[in-house]
Amino acid sequence: NEQLVLAKRPAGLPQDDVFRFEETDIKTPANDELLIESVYISVDPYMRGRMNDAKSYAKPFSLNEPLNGHIVGRVTESNADGFKENDVVTGRLPWKKFNTVSAKDVKKVASTDVPFHLYLSTLGMPGHTAYGGLLNIGKPEPGETVVVSAASGAVGSVVGQIAKIKGAKVIGIAGGTKKVNYLTEELGFDAGVDYKADDFKEKLAEAVPDGVDVYYENVGGTVSDEVFKHLNRFARIPVCGTISSYNSKEDNGPRVQGQLVKSQALMQGFLVAQFENQAEEISQQLAAWVEEGKIKSEVTIAEGFDKLPEAFRNLFTGNNFGKQIVKVSNS
Ligand code: NDP
Numbered sequence: 001n002e003q004l005v006l007a008k009r010p011a012g013l014p015q016d017d018v019f020r021f022e023e024t025d026i027k028t029p030a031n032d033e034l035l036i037e038s039v040y041i042s043v044d045p046y047m048r049g050r051m052n053d054a055k056s057y058a059k060p061f062s063l064n065e066p067l068n069g070h071i072v073g074r075v076t077e078s079n080a081d082g083f084k085e086n087d088v089v090t091g092r093l094p095w096k097k098f099n100t101v102s103a104k105d106v107k108k109v110a111s112t113d114v115p116f117h118l119y120l121s122t123l124g125m126p127g128h129t130a131y132g133g134l135l136n137i138g139k140p141e142p143g144e145t146v147v148v149s150a151a152s153g154a155v156g157s158v159v160g161q162i163a164k165i166k167g168a169k170v171i172g173i174a175g176g177t178k179k180v181n182y183l184t185e186e187l188g189f190d191a192g193v194d195y196k197a198d199d200f201k202e203k204l205a206e207a208v209p210d211g212v213d214v215y216y217e218n219v220g221g222t223v224s225d226e227v228f229k230h231l232n233r234f235a236r237i238p239v240c241g242t243i244s245s246y247n248s249k250e251d252n253g254p255r256v257q258g259q260l261v262k263s264q265a266l267m268q269g270f271l272v273a274q275f276e277n278q279a280e281e282i283s284q285q286l287a288a289w290v291e292e293g294k295i296k297s298e299v300t301i302a303e304g305f306d307k308l309p310e311a312f313r314n315l316f317t318g319n320n321f322g323k324q325i326v327k328v329s330n331s
Helices: 046-050 116-120 125-138 154-165 177-185 200-207 221-228 257-263 272-291 305-317
Strands: 002-006 019-023 033-042 068-078 088-094 098-102 145-149 169-174 191-194 212-216 231-239 266-269 299-303 323-327
Touching: 002 305, 019 305, 033 088, 033 116, 046 305, 068 098, 068 116, 088 098, 088 116, 116 323, 125 154, 125 212, 125 231, 125 272, 145 154, 145 221, 154 169, 154 212, 154 272, 169 177, 169 200, 177 191, 191 200, 200 221, 212 221, 231 257, 299 305, 305 323
Parallel strands: 145 169, 145 212, 169 191, 212 231, 231 266, 299 323
Antiparallel strands: 002 019, 033 068, 033 098, 033 323, 068 088
């Protein structure tokens, strides 16, 4: 049974020596326990923060222990009521090919009619993050302009599509022509802007002639500095993440306060966990939108347990297109 542990704390982008593959035993499930084979393992940007030994909202990963996160797996042995062999479940589990866990640590997927990896993206934590942050904090009104960064990704793509459903004008910021075209051609955004292109500033200004009412912040740094220049009075800014700084050792310092005063905008940081009491409503609404074809998603699936470190790095190089997932079993 293979597992992947954190061998040392990274400086910058985590290289291969940060990770170590190990062999470990499979524990036979006791009463109320299940043996689960991992099928899809999610890699997510917040895991980079957990690799540091610093106090944050999520506990640091322990050295020489398996990393962990959201996994979709299949029950291979059940010793718990309500679960049987072959049930598909999700939960936060260690990065192991097989896990023996208490039945209360996982839940069955709501539907087996959709690709299971959607439970790690649109129908899972990133989808809830998009919905909760946009609708509770961003509160887009019909006709307003919504800008979202990391727009082709797991969270950003759902943010933009929900904003369209709510009648807003949506502009997505992403890196490269392929991702930017996908926003307008596949997801129905009104415009896409390539932050890696030389004319980013000009193209952004052209795309938001009426200013920005909601900026869903996923990246921070210089990309966001440009967006902040266009804030309308009383704009709302759900601050979801700042991925541009996760591998950086520099303190980027305050850079938005002046624009906030001028625009009297509301900027609010949030964690997906704060929408826990809406989880049922969010799951049902997202599932309905996916079924109706109103929310689409892109996925990059790396094949093999040994691909976990590389797949994780893709989040920071942008080599992922849509939700990055690792498929570790064909079962
Ligand atoms: P994505 O699927 O969007 O993957 C990450 C993407 O970020 C990459 O594809 C890349 O896209 C972009 N990116 C990477 N580095 C940079 C950079 N230096 N500048 C600009 N863009 C960059 O990831 P997620 O959708 O899972 O996460 C998006 C954001 O949401 C992250 O900041 C994450 O931390 C945050 N988050 C917050 C949660 C919360 O509870 N607050 C919960 C979940 C996610 P490109 O090629 O376009 O550059």
